[in-house]
Amino acid sequence: MTDCYIFDAVRTPRGKGKANGALHEITALDLASQALSAVRDRNNLDTKHVDDVYMGVVSPVNEQGAVIPRTAVLNAGFDDSVGGVQVNRFCASGLEAVNIAAAQIMSGQCDLTIGGGVEHMSRVPMGSDGGAWPTDPSTAIDSYFTPQGVSADLIATMDGFSRDDVDSFAVESQKRAANAWDKGYFSKSVIPVKDQLGLMLLDKDEHMRPEATMQSMASLQPAFAMPGDFAFDAVSIQRYPEVESINHVHTAGNSSGIVDGAAAVLLGTKEMGEELGLTPRARIKGFASIGSEPSIMLTGPQYVTEKALKRAGMNVDDIDLYELNEAFASVVLRYMQKLDINHDKINVNGGAIAMGHPLGATGAMILGTLLDEMERRDQSTGLATLCVGAGMGTATIIERV
DSSP: OOOOEEEEEEEOOOEESSTTSTTTTSOHHHHHHHHHHHHHHHTTOOGGGOOEEEEEOSSOSGGGTTTHHHHHHHHTTOOTTOOOEEEOBTBTHHHHHHHHHHHHHHTTSOSEEEEEEEEETTTSOTTTTOOSTTTOHHHHTTTTOOOHHHHHHHHHHHHTOOHHHHHHHHHHHHHHHHHHHHTTTTTTTBOOEEOTTSOEEESSOSSOOTTOOHHHHHTSOOSSHHHIIIIIHHHHHHHOTTOSOOOOOOOSSSBOOOEEEEEEEEEEOHHHHHHHTOOOOEEEEEEEEEEOOTTTOTTHHHHHHHHHHHHTTOOGGGOSEEEEOOSBHHHHHHHHHHHTOOGGGBSBTBOHHHHOOOTTTHHHHHHHHHHHHHHHHTOOEEEEEEEETTTEEEEEEEEEO
């Protein structure tokens, strides 16, 4: 099997996913195109050597539809020979896109690819693409469909995480993200987003709330008590009868933020890198995706991490640094608890609670963040993973070279 190397990773700053967000005036196509352009320009890349581009998009409709990666390739001025593939594994789409791009290289079918993702949530709202799982009784009833927020509260209830626990985790995420920005830890990978006239729109994550405290967190109302009361607490308890009642602890403050953003990761063989004068930063050591119980939904990171590590001949302690998307605080708390991972090894520069979760792009973003921090700390191995809607998980292991 051919080794696949990471040569570069870029991301846009995350803009608030609202009409008053800094990135709202431009489109998903603009975001994806600017990420691709940055990869080309930073590496003086002759794009005729790029075999294909894979990008995660969770709501591939309207402005984000019609295989937007191919349109972005054209819009960015890449060679006409470069194709584009749209990938959707819900929240893990960006990481899955990188894994597919890497698999093409590892199997010998490609020499140079780009994996990444884009999601413009202020212009194409989450859920715009619809879907059978939450709406068709023939599958929703049998699989005990439950909204993610209620599932996160179910995890907190079953694993004993209190409101103070999830709020404390959220405050720490904010502090870590603010510290990382203040000390320039993201400067290597974050590219500024510009408008059509070339004027700066955003050069820093916009969603952060570094002033957050336990007191300010405590003032927020539970976000998912209403759907729980409506029906979904009963559905969850039917699926997990050992639970007497669900403690609704998640709020807008300890859940991931809705934002706009894009990311791109340049991958290739050692030989192609040498031909193009590219320096490899890390090797893709392994990856995996799994399905997990769909009602509780968000437990996949544990199981996919175990699978990926087993396939790589590694264990939890062999990984120097972890990145797990902060979809909800209880997801990360559970992961640390089940795998016995100390908080000083995971999400060390904050996560989506502080900076936001642009669904299709997040997986590629956190992989780049992981690599940057591994280099800064001079560490060897890292693992990135995400929980996924409908009960799935995706993970990728990288090692520096």
